[in-house]
Amino acid sequence: MEKLLIEGGHSLNGTVQISGAKNSAVALIPAAILADTSVTIDNLPKISDVDILAELLEEIGGKTELTDDTLVINPENMFAMPLPNGRVKKLRASYYMMGAMLGKFKKAVIGLPGGCNLGPRPIDQHIKGFEALGAKVTNEQGAIYLQADELIGARIYLDVVSVGATINIMLAAVRAKGRTIIENAAKEPEIIDVATLLSSMGANIKGAGTNVIRIDGVDELHGCRHSIIPDRIEAGTFIILASAMGDSVLIDNVIPDHVESLIAKLREMGVMIDVADDSVFVRANHNDLRSVDIKTLVYPGFPTDLQQPFTSLLTKAEGSSMVTDTIYNARFKHIDELRRMGANIKVEGRSALINGGPKLQGATVRASDLRAGAALVVAGLMANGITEITGVEHIDRGYSDLENKLKGLGAKIWREKLGEKELSDLKNS
Numbered sequence: 001m002e003k004l005l006i007e008g009g010h011s012l013n014g015t016v017q018i019s020g021a022k023n024s025a026v027a028l029i030p031a032a033i034l035a036d037t038s039v040t041i042d043n044l045p046k047i048s049d050v051d052i053l054a055e056l057l058e059e060i061g062g063k064t065e066l067t068d069d070t071l072v073i074n075p076e077n078m079f080a081m082p083l084p085n086g087r088v089k090k091l092r093a094s095y096y097m098m099g100a101m102l103g104k105f106k107k108a109v110i111g112l113p114g115g116c117n118l119g120p121r122p123i124d125q126h127i128k129g130f131e132a133l134g135a136k137v138t139n140e141q142g143a144i145y146l147q148a149d150e151l152i153g154a155r156i157y158l159d160v161v162s163v164g165a166t167i168n169i170m171l172a173a174v175r176a177k178g179r180t181i182i183e184n185a186a187k188e189p190e191i192i193d194v195a196t197l198l199s200s201m202g203a204n205i206k207g208a209g210t211n212v213i214r215i216d217g218v219d220e221l222h223g224c225r226h227s228i229i230p231d232r233i234e235a236g237t238f239i240i241l242a243s244a245m246g247d248s249v250l251i252d253n254v255i256p257d258h259v260e261s262l263i264a265k266l267r268e269m270g271v272m273i274d275v276a277d278d279s280v281f282v283r284a285n286h287n288d289l290r291s292v293d294i295k296t297l298v299y300p301g302f303p304t305d306l307q308q309p310f311t312s313l314l315t316k317a318e319g320s321s322m323v324t325d326t327i328y329n330a331r332f333k334h335i336d337e338l339r340r341m342g343a344n345i346k347v348e349g350r351s352a353l354i355n356g357g358p359k360l361q362g363a364t365v366r367a368s369d370l371r372a373g374a375a376l377v378v379a380g381l382m383a384n385g386i387t388e389i390t391g392v393e394h395i396d397r398g399y400s401d402l403e404n405k406l407k408g409l410g411a412k413i414w415r416e417k418l419g420e421k422e423l424s425d426l427k428n429s
């Protein structure tokens with residue numbers, strides 16, 4: 001196991017290239033199961049979630065070949081192998097194996113990861129959708145069993161706007177008989193990306209990116225080639241980093257519309273940002289930031305996945321800022337760590353009140369989840385002295401080459417192996 005070390009206080013300059021979207025990749029890879037011939041996915045981020053999903057496809061008989069940022073998936077010999085345990089439990093997004101395997105084989109057994117660091121993350125809406133399409137769904141010893149004689153299109157109203165449920169129902173419905181209508185669907189860009197891949201495979205989907213998606217089932221789907229959209233959360237994280245410590249930073253390969261809510265808030269704080277067709281240039285004003293309030297919402301609102309890194313930035317803004325997460329009520333695990341670094345933050349219910357101003361101090365902190373890790377990297381770059389971050393495996397799950405990208409901007413960041421004592425402290429914690 002490793003830890004990240006950051007010597008804070010150095011300003012960032014230069015250009016950073018944004019990789020393909022993690023939250024698209026983790027859906028597109030399972031989606032390839034639905035095809036009958038090879039699917040090639042380009043612009044993949046180099047993250048451990050991608051490796052695990054490729055291994056899962058091998059477990060069910062697929063052939064995969066990952067070179068650089070391209071994955072070729074040959075689904076010809078895949079079969080409905082039950083996956084109640086093992087790798088499947090390593091990442092939450094393996095729930096997309098349910099929709100894809102159900103759509104292809106009319107059955108699936110998928111183990112679910114246990115409780116997650118963001119609080120309860122139910123999948124009742126995914127199951128409601130599968131049942132509406134005609135599947136029998138049971139939960140036995142932590143694995144979901146799905147079985148259908150036939151999948152038949154249905155009208156499904158989501159009680160909660162859910163990215164995962166919207167995508168999972170699309171995956172199950174593209175090869176169902178007849179028309180499926182998903183109402184109150186999520187509108188995130190990753191949903192459009194998945195619909196684009198499925199359409200290139202021959203699916204008939206209309207309305208992805210709006211709150212009503214119509215799918216006319218087809219009998220067969222074929223292989224295709226697809227390039228993933230840029231990761232708006234990685235882009236947002238770098239925009240926040242540049243706002244915190246940048247003199248002039250160009251964040252390249254971005255769809256600026258996808259980060260509009262973030263840019264609006266940063267401008268409100270006094271950050272100077274220029275937007276071009278596919279890049280964002282931050283001319284930071286980082287010694288004179290104003291406090292702001294944010295509330296996370298479904299897309300196109302302020303994304304919950306940027307709430308944690310944004311909170312770190314707010315510790316630098318003079319005055320009080322309020323952060324409210326309406327999507328996850330327990331996404332505040334980074335706050336104890338920020339307090340260790342000297343931040344003055346109070347959490348009440350779904351909100352955190354940040355009294356910004358005093359400079360953070362380097363400390364030893366632990367990333368409890370992916371975006372908490374990003375928050376600590378932002379904090380470490382801002383702080384005086386050295387910050388040591390453990391729990392790096394969470395960061396490696398979702399940020400492609402973070403250290404090298406930061407080094408390229410002039411950050412002092414490196415990795416070290418954990419010592420014996422740190423390993424035993426970790427075991428006992």
Ligand code: EPU
Nearest residue numbers: 023093121122123124125126160162163164165305327370
């Ligand atoms: N929800 C339900 N029932 C369901 C599904 C969701 O009550 O059946 C609730 C959740 O508890 C949550 C809200 O609905 O309060 C939204 O959850 P959603 O289903 O949209 O989240 P998800 O699909 O599980 C994806 C991203 C998350 C991101 C959320 C919200 C992937 C693999 N994950 O999760 O990304 O936070 O959408 O935008 O796409 C991350 O990247 O760090 C991350 C956690």
